[in-house]
Amino acid sequence: MKLSYADRAKHCKNPLAKHLFQLIENKKTNLALSADVTNCDKLLSLANTIGPEISVLKTHIDILDDFTPSFINELQKLAEKHQFLIFEDRKFADIGNTVKHQYAGGIYQIAEWAHIVNAHTLPGSGVIQGLAEAGKDKQRGLLLLAQMSSANNLLTPDYSKKTLEMAREFDEFVIGFIAQTKLSDEPHWIYMTPGVQLSENKDNLGQQYITPQKAILENGSDIIIVGRGIIAAKDPVSEAQKYRKIAWDTYLQSLT
Ligand code: 5BU
DSSP states (O other), rough: OOOOOHHHTOOOOOOSOOOOOOOHHHOOOOOEEEEEOSSHHHHHHHHHHHGGGGGGEEEEEGTTTOOOOOHHHHHHHHHHHHHHHEEEEEEOOOOHHHHHHHSSSSSOOEEEEEEEEESSSSSSSSHHHHHHHHHHGTTOOOEEEEEOSSSTTOOOOHHHHHHHHHHHHHHTTTEEOOOOOOOOOOOOOEEESSBOSOOBBBOOOOBBBBBBHIIIITTTOSEEESSSSHHHSSSHHHHHHHHHHHHHHHHHHHHH
């Protein structure tokens, strides 16, 4: 029998992973919003209106045209108010020393505010060690990119398997994976899946979509990440509610 999110919280070494499983269970939402807009006010408005529906808000901080450090304070207030975690989709992919600086420093100071970040494993485990040096004491969590949603990507099954092995070496900092399908039955890993829409679509730049049902029920994902499926809809709030209900009902179905 499949374990509930609450049961899986008990298996986590990383305190943030534990917190996220509990948050999902308490708030009853396994939906993440990919808030891919280029303007701070628009992002804050999405965070405020859709915040009640989600467990995670995913950002690309470097696509904001009008970023200022005060924007982060506003976003943090909304994360507190609506109880969601902030995931900066930075996809670190360099040697440990460089990613440590990219994570902690620069104008964005990502480690100060992003509960979760992600990294490619292409450079080897130094990328994880470098990020852990800046993030572990702040009780942050790292997701490794094990698979991607885009057409013709180079993340082969062997690459995914080696990514899982690397994660196991650093299971106090790594909380799980960005993946299309679950990689193992170990209950502490969190699987987040981007490339999700209500029908199996594509965009014209290589993005490929699967449905929430396929992601959660067939592929064993925990959290679906939805961007344009919600933010490009006529009524983003009601669309988010629709995705939330489908994702949660599908999770409940997967427990039976
Ligand atoms: P969309 O609008 O739902 O297609 O947005 C998907 C988001 O997830 C977008 O921010 C991408 O950068 C991100 N993404 C993805 O689409 N596919 C992947 O494999 C990874 C990230 Br990793």
